[in-house]
Amino acid sequence: MASWGEASQSRLIGKRIARLSGKDKVTGKAKYTFDINRPEMLYGRILRSEVAHANVTDLDLTRAEALPGVKAVIPLIEVGRKLRYQGQEIAAVAAETDDIAKDALRLIYVELEELPFVVTEADAIAEGAPQIRDDWKGNQSNPGINEDGDVDAAFSEAAVTVEATYHTPVQTHVCLETHGHVVEWTDEQNLTVWASTQAVFGVRNDLARRFELPANQVRVITEHMGGGFGSKFNAGVEGLAAVRLSRMTERPIKLMLTRKAEHLVAGNRPSMTQHVKAGATRDGRLIAYDMRGYGTGGISSGAGFNAPYVYHVPNRRTERFNVAVNAGNQRAMRAPGHPQGAFAMDSLMDELAEKLGMNPLEFRRINDSSEVRQAQYTLGAQEIGWHRRNNVPGSGTGVKKRGMGVGSGLWGGGGGRGTQARVTINADGTVEAVTGTQDIGTGIRTVIAIIVAEELGLAPTDISVKVGDSGPGLPSGGSGGSQTTASVAPVIKTAAAAAKQKLFEHVAPLLQAPVDDLRIGTGKIYVASDRTKTVTWKQATGQLGQESISEGGNWDEELRQGGVAGTQFAEVEVDTQTGHVKVLKIVAVQDCGLAINRLTTESQINGGVIMGLGQALLEERIMDPQTGRMLNANLEDYKVPGTFEIPEIKSIVFDTHRKVTGVGEPPCIPTLGAIANAVHNAIGVRIRELPITPDKVLTALAEKKA
């Protein structure tokens, strides 16, 4: 049976190992799609709607086409069609320089007939709101209703009930490298595309289908990628436009989104509003839950969230629906549906615990069936010093008040079939590992090197890892759902093991021992029954002569497992005069199965916590109901965490089993509830709407006084 072996036997797996791309990244040599410069390359730009809803009545590209330096202009919408949100594409240009492309956009003549619009959920569901989707009744989708147990009976048995409304706004991904491509037709039938994507093969297949090319004649390359967080899986309108412009001009073209467009059209995390009522027994059993909620994913649907979450409620009724507004579509964003659901659920749990006069951690313990999280609660509470928490919320003295809170999360991961990989051992001792996954910053390149190096007795830096290229024809899935490591690792391991076996067959005659008596040591191969008989790695591979060993791997269920648990504790300090919330410390206890590289796993946990902190305290897409535009489509007014917001973060990789699961998404989930609960513990007032900005804190404090 395949296994990753015991921790004590691992030389590399589970250790803290510096990422292989480190040197390229710190010297500026790492080439992202945005950095690709091709000979004779043109620059592309897209003209976008500045209005939220309009009919296109005229579109004239001729003046833009006539501008010196402009090589092609294409419409991206037909006259007579509707623009349905700010940022929607109207036309694209290709020009000799980016500045000329900018000029050309200003020469495009567009005539629009403005239509009534709605950009906020409240406006969209208000009576008399203009209907903005033809296929829905009003601006709401048909609700999905679920019921388990007997909710009404359970409420009549409940000793305490809480009724509250929780809200999280739309959050945007803010990928620092915007979406985009560099496109080059090498001839009429062969297309090479550098893509800023989480799915090299997904983009390849997408483009091949749309341009009716054989898949192996489209090559997609993503050597390095500047952040995706769930928003970069397809070629997108911009990618298709770039391919068309490149074909027309017979020149390579670079077309990257602007920062503004990135906010407007490149995806977002949908909002959530839930009206929830829940009840618990005197001894702290959560027994009744009734929730009606909605969110907006812009003009599209997909605004789901998890409710109830983590904690088991036997009797529950939920009704949820989507609200359409004239704004850019949602896309998957790091643990879709979970952080918002966790914020509401963890807030609700604390509100119930308070009514019961129970410690919120104790209340969770009673209602959480996960043994892993039970152990995490103990560890996390110790690390944060939970005993220091205010027994009575808001009871601290002074202007700056401190408090503590806890939140929880869960995720799947565990990978899936569909990855092909090849491990090659050459006669000169060099080793290559190739697969079509992509390193989106999570460090899969290094994970692959660690696995191969462990199997072959080498150092990770001895392994040449090639990912992010569809050229070799070894597909792997998109990097989503925290699935990359668990999908790739088993295939890489079995490929490396097969290559090792082949090498043993070549070396056995030299060592005069049977193949199954050979073992790998560090930098050598030896005979298990007579350890004096050894050959160095180089001597061994020298046996290959003119040959190379090249072996594929296979998916192995025994090497992976789905399901992770996590919990986080926050300590905050709230300035009751300014309303400013400062997070002092977060303890993140995160299970992720076998952490192949403990260092990059810790990075992922830090990153998740910080993104969760952003959602808790800073981030919000602000739409102007007057103009239908996003007011903060930049990095100045759309606040993401900066150095001053970063607390002390204790990231604890919580070992559970030695099968690979994945960790990209889960650490961003519990942070929101932990911070919100800590704020309540500090000031004794609950803020049920994120982000917790100073104005909300001051308003809540004023209402408490009054």
Next chain:
Amino acid sequence: MSDKEKEKKQETNISRRSFLKGVGTGTVAATVAPAILVGDAETAEAQTDGAVSTAKIQLNINEKLYEIEVEARTTLLTVLRDGIDTGGNNVDLTGAKLICDRGECGGCTVLVDGKVVYACMMLAMDTQGKQITTVEGIANGDDLHPVQEAFIKHDAMMCGFCTPGFIVSSVALLNENKKPTIAEIKDGLSGNTCRCGTYPFIFDAVETASEKM
């Protein structure tokens, strides 16, 4: 919508229409609702009709002289990333990134005469006669700077897109303050933004580097 709100909305529309008239666009309102001009044709024409005025300048980047033809509006960042010298070679110093395009995120941070500047906010012409150092010029050949070594050791990067900016800012910080406290590190790097959330390990890396310098 209340009457007052309607009135307010109408006012906004009217003022926007007058504004469009004011800049003399050729757009015609097709219906009662105002037509919206997305581009601004005349301004563009004024900028681009006829010969675009350019000048040849010399820039000293990473101790190498480049002769480049630039427009007045060309930024230093454009030269570094997209510039072609008069010999037809790409400058191709793409370590500095354009991320926010408005001097907010620090992705394009470079040193000009030893001081940190945002290359997206600096005109190329204004950097003539000055020493420009990009992230590519921080290492001494193959010998990495202690800041670079420490970033690798501490995994002070994930996607790495912001990393060049952080490297340059960290070097500049340590040049001015050999032993910064954690608060001083946060202050010194406050002009740089990371979305992956690598900050804690960046702080660790700068501390380690400060011990090595």
